[in-house]
Amino acid sequence: MDKEQRVLVVDDEERIRKLLRMYLEREDFEVVEAEDGETALSTALETEFDIILLDLMLPEMDGIEVCEKLRREKATPIIMLTAKGEESNRVQGFEAGADDYVVKPFSPREVVLRVKALLRRSTSTKYLHTETVSKDVLVFPHMTIDNDAHRVTADGKEINLTPKEYELLLYLAKTPDKVYSREQLLKDVWNYEFFGDLRTVDTHVKRLREKLNRVSSDAASMISTVWGVGYKFEVEERS
Template sequence: MQQQPSGPAAARVLVVEDDPTVAEVVAGYLDRAGYAVARAGDGPAALARAAEHWPDLVVLDLMLPGMDGLEVCRLLRTRGPVPVIMLTARGDEDDRILGLEVGADDYVTKPFSPRELVLRVESVLRRARPAPDTRLLRLAGLSLDPAARRATRDGTELALTLREFDLLVFFLRNPGRAHSRTDLMREVWGWDFGDLSTVTVHVRRLRGKIEDDPARPRLIQTVWGVGYRFDPGQTPADGDEGSARPDRRDSED
């Protein structure tokens, strides 16, 4: 019996991969899951395909000939918002963090399970859709419209990625409460597994966009031994750097 599609038929996924075998396998699994799949073998071709039909999500290999995946991701971000899942054959954490810092919403390290990749695609697309609770959120000079996926700070629009927006929505809906990175991974990303450095990187990027001084964050506090807390009324003391106590696990923050 043919497998029933589990993904939305209208969702377009652009697979950017220079290895024909990997590209064929990934495209095949996504096609069977019900997605409309387009393929590109290098950066210029990916940008051209995206310009022809803007995708709902991009599966993007980091190591591409000529223009690498980081540059492709940067250029895509200048054209419009689109979720990106980065593929990398490297196990080095610096490469994964670089991908997240240029705006990738997730990454998968080769070799990977195509079924897991499909689940990641479904998760990212699900998070990209407006949440059922679309009430406007206003706190600490921030204003968020979940239905329009629009955020402003003191009237100035913020350029947030998909995950940064979702993370900020979660913080504004749960002010004054401490959340572990495991909790944030589950509530914001929708995963019960994954590299927690993903959360760390996104918190750091979000601080850079909403804090007056990201090195001494006032809004997103680091809670020693726990994780993070959104506290609009908190003003850190000199040298505090937004932490109740220095947390070794968050030293990269």
């Protein structure tokens, strides 16, 4: 890494924060700690972080609420840490805007690997400088997806997406006009198989459309709902 990447570690247990700090600093990450939800939210809003490790069960404000409030302002990648392995809790985290989750007890080495993997998929382009010409680019009438740089532009303006929002958009855009069910999207984009609450997909589609719509209503309308089935990426025919 050219410079230290900054990680916010949020957990009310000091031993967990110190353990994660030790392993992350070994990999040259700069680590900032927070022990409750209120502190975590204010710190994350006031300072730029490359990634956030966020415990679900926190005093003052739980991790779900922190994640929801942060997502209104920023697209910082978030990995949820939770002692609860039940699917409903993971779904809550994904609905709130988390990009990944790790269930306690966890291996700190696994957490570091998850952090590195998510940063590689992150839409933050400041660590992806390259002198080569981008080749993996999808160009549509109102939108361009540069997969080499993980950059999305709508009518010429860049859109700031979370890693999971980006992955969802790319997945749909790679096969225009193909309809995907919510179950299929959850399985392929979230690598998550269960037959339960599928609001995770709806929440991310809604958030993705809102971000696109702020810049281009034409781009936002390309993500089309197929009622009773799921979603597709719809490309208008050029005249």
